[in-house]
Amino acid sequence: MGQIQLTDLTKRFGDTVAVDDLSLDIADEEFLVLVGPSGCGKSTTLRMLAGLETATSGDIYIGGDHMNYRVPQNRDIAMVFQDYALYPHMTVRQNIRFGLEEEEGYTSAERDERVVEVAETLGIAELLDRKPDELSGGQQQRVALGRAIVRDPEVFLMDEPLSNLDAKLRAEMRTELQNLQDQLAVTTVYVTHNQTEAMTMADRIAVMDDGELQQVASPFECYHEPNNLFVAEFIGEPMINLVRGTRSETTFVGEHFSYPLDEGVMEAVGDREDLVLGIRPEDIEVVDAATDDTAADAALGDHELRMDVTVVEPHGDQNVLHLSHPDQPSADDALQAVTEGMHLVTRGDRVTVTIPPDKIHVFDAETGTAVHNRRHDQEADLTQLEQ
Numbered sequence: 345m346g347q348i349q350l351t352d353l354t355k356r357f358g359d360t361v362a363v364d365d366l367s368l369d370i371a372d373e374e375f376l377v378l379v380g381p382s383g384c385g386k387s388t389t390l391r392m393l394a395g396l397e398t399a400t401s402g403d404i405y406i407g408g409d410h411m412n413y414r415v416p417q418n419r420d421i422a423m424v425f426q427d428y429a430l431y432p433h434m435t436v437r438q439n440i441r442f443g444l445e446e447e448e449g450y451t452s453a454e455r456d457e458r459v460v461e462v463a464e465t466l467g468i469a470e471l472l473d474r475k476p477d478e479l480s481g482g483q484q485q486r487v488a489l490g491r492a493i494v495r496d497p498e499v500f501l502m503d504e505p506l507s508n509l510d511a512k513l514r515a516e517m518r519t520e521l522q523n524l525q526d527q528l529a530v531t532t533v534y535v536t537h538n539q540t541e542a543m544t545m546a547d548r549i550a551v552m553d554d555g556e557l558q559q560v561a562s563p564f565e566c567y568h569e570p571n572n573l574f575v576a577e578f579i580g581e582p583m584i585n586l587v588r589g590t591r592s593e594t595t596f597v598g599e600h601f602s603y604p605l606d607e608g609v610m611e612a613v614g615d616r617e618d619l620v621l622g623i624r625p626e627d628i629e630v631v632d633a634a635t636d637d638t639a640a641d642a643a644l645g646d647h648e649l650r651m652d653v654t655v656v657e658p659h660g661d662q663n664v665l666h667l668s669h670p671d672q673p674s675a676d677d678a679l680q681a682v683t684e685g686m687h688l689v690t691r692g693d694r695v696t697v698t699i700p701p702d703k704i705h706v707f708d709a710e711t712g713t714a715v716h717n718r719r720h721d722q723e724a725d726l727t728q729l730e731q
């Protein structure tokens with residue numbers, strides 16, 4: 345069984361705490377993505393799991409067995425690296441077969457058979473007699489995967505395996521890896537700094553920052569129910585809008601706008617005063633430019649504000665709008681909104697922007713902790729995502 349348990353795992357390099365008291369349970373057959381910015385401790389965690397790095401303290405269990413003192417070969421894991429690590433002088437067949445080198449109990453003919461079987465699974469059977477320099481990046485990555493799969497390990501450890509590929513190939517390989525994971529049902533720990541990979545591939549995401557685990561949850565939960573400002577900012581593209589302000593009675597007061605907080609939010613906020621208001625760009629509603637500015641100003645509702653469109657980024661199916669407060673083009677509480685591609689707004693328009701009260705997040709400005717997350721009906725939201 346490939347379940348993994350990390351308890352109070354810490355790794356220090358001199359004064360640097362690369363991984364800080366990490367506890368994490370990964371289920372058998374789960375696809376867990378470790379994500380976070382450069383230097384947050386992802387690779388070190390993976391390398392400790394692999395046995396390439398010794399833990400300073402804490403314990404590692406795979407399939408219930410204590411791993412801390414086992415050499416990598418005895419951990420029943422296979423690792424796939426960013427740079428493929430193929431042997432240039434060997435053919436694809438020999439490279440994949442190399443994965444079986446340490447394995448016992450195979451005859452030579454069985455090894456050959458197994459290599460062909462794996463190559464067929466990965467769609468590279470016709471490349472078996474080529475050398476790595478005769479392959480494209482995507483094909484090389486498949487060979488590296490083949491070398492890992494061939495051993496039929498309990499756990500796959502993957503360190504940024506797709507980052508050397510171009511965007512189109514990366515998207516294709518993401519789908520392939522997911523299919524492979526469904527087919528092989530092997531516990532996988534996958535390291536990336538790319539939040540799109542994390543969101544699209546993971547059963548659960550473990551978000552790390554500065555050696556510390558910030559949240560471990562499904563992509564849906566990390567996105568809609570972030571534990572804190574770090575997770576809210578790291579997950580989501582374009583990034584969540586965050587506005588700093590203070591509470592005055594039941595109103596959030598930012599530098600350029602005020603926003604009434606409803607009863608439910610106020611209960612969560614309690615007597616906190618310094619707050620950060622968060623709203624995802626796609627949750628902002630943008631109403632077409634009104635011709636009569638004064639009338640539009642006068643008709644503004646509680647959760648509405650007037651803003652100027654400073655930049656329109658068309659993405660085909662959608663537009664990303666950069667919005668600033670009137671006459672404040674460089675204020676740092678400018679917002680970004682995502683609108684449908686057919687919704688035509690142009691640079692220089694003044695628009696009415698609605699921040700729906702059921703879509704806001706509120707964070708404690710001092711600790712960064714989320715005190716209120718947007719309401720959502722998970723089933724309805726999932727149906728919408730699937731459409």
Ligand code: ATP
Pocket residue numbers: 357360361362363380381382383384385386387388389537
């Ligand atoms: P990246 O995405 O850039 O690979 P990462 O999240 O994988 O980053 P790690 O490589 O785990 O981060 O590094 C975590 C911290 O530990 C960093 O501050 C790094 O400089 C430090 N570190 C990693 N390996 C060593 C080492 N062998 N000696 C000293 N410090 C190290």
